[in-house]
Amino acid sequence: MTFESAANSQEEFPTLKMRINEVSQTRDATKVHIEDGQTGAKGQRAHVTSNIVFLNALQDLMLDKTWVEAWSELHSLWVFSKNLLQQWYGQALIAPTHPAGKKHKDYLEKWIADVIDEILPNFERGGIKLDQAWYVVPTTGKVQEKRAGRIYFDHLPKAAEYDTAKFDAPLRWKPNLHTDWVADLDQQLEAWLRFRGEFPWTSVDADSYVTSDRAGLTALDTTIDAVVGVDPTGKEAKAIAEAIIMTFDFFPDSFTTTRTIHHAAALAARHVVEHFRYRPKIQTAWRKKISDAFLVVWKEKVAEEIREQNTALPTKRQKTDSTTAKATAAGRPTNALDTLIVNWATAKTSYGTYYTAFATALN
Numbered sequence: 260m261t262f263e264s265a266a267n268s269q270e271e272f273p274t275l276k277m278r279i280n281e282v283s284q285t286r287d288a289t290k291v292h293i294e295d296g297q298t299g300a301k302g303q304r305a306h307v308t309s310n311i312v313f314l315n316a317l318q319d320l321m322l323d324k325t326w327v328e329a330w331s332e333l334h335s336l337w338v339f340s341k342n343l344l345q346q347w348y349g350q351a352l353i354a355p356t357h358p359a360g361k362k363h364k365d366y367l368e369k370w371i372a373d374v375i376d377e378i379l380p381n382f383e384r385g386g387i388k389l390d391q392a393w394y395v396v397p398t399t400g401k402v403q404e405k406r407a408g409r410i411y412f413d414h415l416p417k418a419a420e421y422d423t424a425k426f427d428a429p430l431r432w433k434p435n436l437h438t439d440w441v442a443d444l445d446q447q448l449e450a451w452l453r454f455r456g457e458f459p460w461t462s463v464d465a466d467s468y469v470t471s472d473r474a475g476l477t478a479l480d481t482t483i484d485a486v487v488g489v490d491p492t493g494k495e496a497k498a499i500a501e502a503i504i505m506t507f508d509f510f511p512d513s514f515t516t517t518r519t520i521h522h523a524a525a526l527a528a529r530h531v532v533e534h535f536r537y538r539p540k541i542q543t544a545w546r547k548k549i550s551d552a553f554l555v556v557w558k559e560k561v562a563e564e565i566r567e568q569n570t571a572l573p574t575k576r577q578k579t580d581s582t583t584a585k586a587t588a589a590g591r592p593t594n595a596l597d598t599l600i601v602n603w604a605t606a607k608t609s610y611g612t613y614y615t616a617f618a619t620a621l622n
Contacts, residue, residue: 260321260445262436274433275390278325282318286310291456293464294518296360305467307526308533309506313455315476316537317448326434326444327390330382333447337378339536340455341371342620347459347529350616352521352609355459363459370454378447385411389434395426460526463518465511468591475505483540491545493552499541500552503534504560512592520602524609525617527557532617546621550614554607561600565593 263280291303291310320332348354348364355361382389393415397408410421416429434440455461479502486495507530509523531553535541541549568590599606 260441260448262326262441274326274436275431276325277436278323279321279329280323282321284314284318286314290453291461292363292459293462295355295459296357296363303462305463305465305469305508305511307460307463307507307509308530309469309472309475309508310456311473311476312506312533312537313452316533317452319537320539321448325390326436326440327382327388329444330378331388333444333451334375334378334382336451336536337371337375339620340451340458341375343529343532343617344368344371344458346616346620347525350525350613352519353525353613356517360459363457367454367457374447374450374454381444384409387411387413389432392432393429394432395421395429398425398427460522463509463511466591467508468510469506469508472506472508475502478502478505479534479538483538486545489544491548493548496545496548496552497556499545499549500556503531503549503553504556506530507557510561510564511595513594514598520599520606521609523599524606525613527553528610528613528617531614532621535618536621543621546618554610558600558603561596565596565600568593568596 260279260283261281262274262277264277291306293304316336320336321329324332344367355364384392391413393412394409395412395416396405400408410426411432412420412429415431421429479499482495482498482502485498491499507527509526511518514520514523528550531550535546535549570590
C-alpha cells in the first residue's frame with residue numbers, strides 16, 4: 260500500500276491530505292476455518308465465500324483514503340465483523356455443537372476485543388478525530404511520558420485553554436508516512452484477512468466446484484455501475500445478484516446432521532450481507548431488492564447444477580475416473596442439491612430469518 264506524494268512540497272501538513280493511491284495484494288498460503296470447527300478435515304476445501312472477495316474488499320475500501328480515513332474504515336470493518344459474528348453465533352439452529360467450535364468462538368471474541376482497542380488510537384484520541392486534532396506536550400518528562408501526557412483539542416487552542424507553563428506550544432497532529440506507520444497499517448489489514456478466514460463455515464468440508472470466481476468481481480462492478488435510476492430495476496437487481504453468486508460455493512455432495520439446510524441458508528444470507536458491506540456502491544435502499552433477487556438466482560443455479568450433473572453428456576465439472584481419465588456419465592452427486600430444491604420453502608424461510616439478523620451488522 261502506498262500513499263500519493265504531496266502536490267506541493269511547500270504545503271504545511273501534506274500527510275494529512277495524502278491518499279492511498281495503490282493497494283496491491285498477494286496470496287501465499289491462506290488458512291481458513293472449515294465448517295463449525297470439527298476436526299479431521301484436510302486442506303481448505305470449498306470456500307463458501309471466495310477468499311478473493313475479502314482481498315478485493317480491502318483493496319476497494321482502502322483506495323483513495325487518507326491515513327485517518329483508512330484507519331477509521333478498518334475499525335468500522337472490525338466492528339461489522341464483530342456484529343456479524345455475534346449474530347451468527349446467536350442463531351440456535353446453526354450455532355456450533357462441537358467442543359472445538361465452541362472454543363473457537365471464545366478465541367475469536369477475544370481477538371476482536373483486543374484488536375478494536377488497539378486500532379482506535381490510530382484515528383481518534385480523547386474522542387477527537389486526528390485529522391482535526393491539535394495537541395500540547397508536557398515540557399518535562401521522558402519521551403514516553405510526554406507522549407502519554409499529551410492533551411488533544413479539535414481546534415488550535417488558545418493560551419487560556421491549557422497551562423502554558425507546563426506544556427509547549429500547540430502542534431497540529433499529522434501522520435508520518437515515511438516510517439513503519441504504513442507497515443503497521445499493512446499488518447493490521449492482513450490481520451483482518453486472517454481473522455475473517457477463521458469465521459465458522461468459511462469453508463465447507465467438500466470439493467470445490469466454483470471456477471473463475473475472479474470474474475464475479477468484474478461482473479459485480481459492471482452490474483452495479485449499470486444502475487442508472489435511484490433504485491435498480493428488477494432486471495438490474497437480478498444481474499447484481501447473479502454476479503454476487505459467482506463467488507459463492509456451497510454445493511456439497513450431501514447434507515448431514517451438522518451440515519443442514521439452515522446452514523446453507525445462513526451462509527447464503529451471510530454472503531449477501533458481506534457483499535453489501537464490502538461494496539459501498541451498493542446503496543442501502545437497494546439491499547432488499549438485491550437480497551430477494553439472490554434467492555431467485557440461487558434456486559435457479561441449484562436447479563441448473565442438478566440438470567447439468569444428471570445429464571449423460573460430459574461437463575467440465577464432472578469428476579473423472581482415475582483409471583480411464585474419462586468423465587463419469589452421471590457427473591457428480593446431487594443429493595444435497597436435490598434435497599435443497601425439495602425443501603426450498605424451508606431454505607427460503609431460513610434465509611429470510613438469517614438475512615434479517617445478519618443485516619443488523621450493517622447499521
